[in-house]
Amino acid sequence: xxxxxxxxxxxxxxxxxxxxxxxxxxxxxxxxxxxxxxxxxxxxxxxxxxxxxxxxxxxxxxxxxxxxxxxxxxxxxxxxxxxxxxxxxxxxxxxxxxxxxxxxxxxxxxxxxxxxxxxxxxxxxxxxxxxxxxxxxxxxxxxxxxxxxxxxxxxxxxxxxxxxxxxxxxxxxxxxxxxxxxxxxxxxxxxxxxxxxxxxxxxxxxxxxxxxxxxxxxxxxxxxxxxxxxxxxx
Numbered sequence: 673x674x675x676x677x678x679x680x681x682x683x684x685x686x687x688x689x690x691x692x693x694x695x696x697x698x699x700x701x702x703x704x705x706x707x708x709x710x711x712x713x714x715x716x717x718x719x720x721x722x723x724x725x726x727x728x729x730x731x732x733x734x735x736x737x738x739x740x741x742x743x744x745x746x747x748x749x750x751x752x753x754x755x756x757x758x759x760x761x762x763x764x765x766x767x768x769x770x771x772x773x774x775x776x777x778x779x780x781x782x783x784x785x786x787x788x789x790x791x792x793x794x795x796x797x798x799x800x801x802x803x804x805x806x807x808x809x810x811x812x813x814x815x816x817x818x819x820x821x822x823x824x825x826x827x828x829x830x831x832x833x834x835x836x837x838x839x840x841x842x843x844x845x846x847x848x849x850x851x852x853x854x855x856x857x858x859x860x861x862x863x864x865x866x867x868x869x870x871x872x873x874x875x876x877x878x879x880x881x882x883x884x885x886x887x888x889x890x891x892x893x894x895x896x897x898x899x900x901x902x903x904x905x906x
């Protein structure tokens with residue numbers, strides 16, 4: 673997967689490694705992609721203030737569950753807020769890591785209370801596939817401000833990295849109100865973040881590679897938390 677590029681010489685979706693082929697891109701950018709969602713709602717329309725007249729008129733092609741078809745964005749967020757899981761997710765953003773979008777998308781799937789971006793305010797949103805619109809995303813310019821925000825909410829920071837002293841995830845007892853903290857791809861968690869975490873967990877591996885992709889590691893860790901603390905969905 674390649675980082676985003678503003679190079680005008682390469683057409684949208686074109687692969688720099690395989691000329692003539694296309695990268696996987698957002699369906700909204702590709703008119704040949706299969707249609708998803710539902711078409712216009714038959715009249716008479718339901719009398720429901722949560723519904724968006726424009727979506728009822730033209731159809732709803734968003735990647736949302738059926739229960740939210742035709743709903744306004746703010747109505748979906750308000751409903752999600754009534755049943756958020758007490759899980760927070762944090763990502764260090766020092767290198768404009770493309771994994772951040774993937775982690776945000778997974779946090780949406782587990783209906784996390786919040787996502788925290790540490791470091792740079794701007795982050796690579798492509799992998800999120802607009803799921804950040806349904807989440808509460810907070811920016812923290814530095815580690816102390818991030819840790820202070822968690823402490824104020826009674827949330828325990830748990831670092832996820834294969835560092836000395838980490839506990840295997842499968843045997844770890846994660847707190848219900850915790851924040852899973854992930855480092856940038858490559859460098860991993862910084863020493864400052866490690867010092868601020870109440871504990872460290874690692875994912876047991878069985879192959880030759882030293883570490884998992886950060887996006888994959890985040891999905892595994894969130895699922896492990898949900899096995900114990902996750903609330904039923906819609």
